[in-house]
Amino acid sequence: MSKNIRILYLYIISFIALCMIVGGFIGTVNGIASYYHPSVYHYYTEYNNASDSTYKENYEIRKRNAKRDSIKESITTASIVVIGAPLFMYHWSKIQEERKEGEV
Numbered sequence: 221m222s223k224n225i226r227i228l229y230l231y232i233i234s235f236i237a238l239c240m241i242v243g244g245f246i247g248t249v250n251g252i253a254s255y256y257h258p259s260v261y262h263y264y265t266e267y268n269n270a271s272d273s274t275y276k277e278n279y280e281i282r283k284r285n286a287k288r289d290s291i292k293e294s295i296t297t298a299s300i301v302v303i304g305a306p307l308f309m310y311h312w313s314k315i316q317e318e319r320k321e322g323e324v
């Protein structure tokens with residue numbers, strides 16, 4: 221019974237680590253894409269109330285901030301991959317060892 225619980229634990233942790241890896245890769249790719257094509261929205265009221273030079277300055281500031289945020293997002297999600305990959309490999313190797321012991 222305790223061996224079944226151990227195997228279940230290993231599978232659950234492996235699944236969670238695999239989800240971390242997949243989510244981390246998706247977030248990293250999204251962050252990289254956001255860096256090259258930042259989402260900067262135009263505010264209608266800001267455009268009507270400001271001169272063209274002020275509006276352009278504010279737009280450039282928002283664009284620079286969006287790029288900085290995308291770099292932070294990429295670093296954060298890449299670190300999730302770095303944490304999840306060894307976690308998955310360790311637990312998956314333990315599962316493989318348990319399976320080989322069961323076959324012998």
